[in-house]
Amino acid sequence: DGGITQSPKYLFRKEGQNVTLSCEQNLNHDAMYWYRQDPGQGLRLIYYSQIVNDFQKGDIAEGYSVSREKKESFPLTVTSAQKNPTAFYLCASGQDSNQPQHFGDGTRLSIL
């Protein structure tokens, strides 16, 4: 079954800790995206990658980092510099920037 897998489903972060959210796709899509979703604010783009070993900042990249070493994988690290990390994080992929994006089922990050 083709799709996007995000893990873990729930994640808790302690003060000063970096945490990494996993995103894997087997759709053979070139482009991958990370969004943050807060109530009433829709989806805000954190980072995106059009191709392996290349990525660009989105609208709210501060306090986050990504890597794209493999086509299938686009992990997101929420660093201690992100002061308000509690949110629902969604990963998406698309054939290219002009095609619809397909989403995983998200990771809910909370602060301990």
Added chain:
Amino acid sequence: QKEVEQDPGPLSVPEGAIVSLNCTYSNSAFQYFMWYRQYSRKGPELLMYTYSSGNKEDGRFTAQVDKSSKYISLFIRDSQPSDSATYLCAMGGSARQLTFGSGTQLTVLP
């Protein structure tokens, strides 16, 4: 002003009603339009994708685009309780990313 405006609702309708969900936009560069459905604690799933003005129908769902008025709509006929979800519009153009509306929360009452 946001590039994409979407009424957040919440919207409650009785089962069997016709539902109309709408988004307006200000960026003339938007050329293609999508509607996503998102159930609670799940990722959005693509419902409709269109890149031209006019109507596109898929089962009980009809997407309508009016580029001259910068207005898109999603109609749901014979609405069911299982249609209860948040509906997100999304738009793309020359930029390498989509712009999403904030979502409309819909409840269909049995």
